[in-house]
Amino acid sequence: MSPQFKRVVVVCEGETEEEFVRDVLAPGFYGVGLYLEPQMVETSPGHRGGALNYDRVKLHLRNTLCQKSAPVVTTLLDLYKLDKRFPGFEQSKAIPDLGQKLDLLRRELHSDVVAAAGCQPERFIPYIQPYEFEALLFSDVSALTQVNPSWSKRSIERLVEIRAAAESPEHINDRPETKPAAHLERELSNPSYRKRRHGPVAAQKIGLAKIEAECAFFAAWLAQIRELAQP
Secondary structure, three states: OOOOOOEEEEEOOOHHHHHHHHHHHHHHHHEEEEEEEEEEEEEEEEEEEOOOOOHHHHHHHHHHHOOOOOEEEEEEEEEEOOOOOOOOOHHHHOOOOOOHHHHHHHHHHHHHHHHHHOOHHHHHHOOOOOOOOHHHHHHHHHHOOOOOOOHHHHHHHHHHHHHOOOOOHHHEEEEOOOHHHHHHHHHHHOOOOOOHHHHHHHHHHHHHHHHHHHHHHHHHHHHHHHHHHHH
């Protein structure tokens, strides 16, 4: 990393998100002097990513914030199946509005982690993606389905209908049968949609500009990161 770059550690949900940060997000920030470094949480000895336990997430965040290099730290975690031990989780279940729910979770996570790390509050930017990474891929169904030419016209039309029925890609909901990934796995076949194989490639084809235009929560998070480049 060049010394003129500011380091931003992005703690990710899993391998797909790690690739997304490395191959799609990070290149978009080089021009403003920010180096986005994806990291996954160790979930068991020798294993990283997936089924994130809050205690492990908190420990990873605290340790990273306490590094002598003093990086800014942010998160890219799914709201879907968020560990119930996350601060504010129980209170958030009673909030129907998605924006208010996310605001509560981010505030509580920020407060808990900053207190544990004893760091400056501005060095931690919590972010939780509604409802999961695949929501971002609904920003442009046409570009998504170009990942594999064998995906049928019927599949494309069905995904367009699913996107049109939601307020935004990020509002495609969190029930097991109707979460974004479930739609993709059900509608795309020969070959079947696979998160690790197809997700980052689809995001590259869609592009950050289109994703930000369609996904307001995601765009607001990136705007916070861009502000770090200000002198």
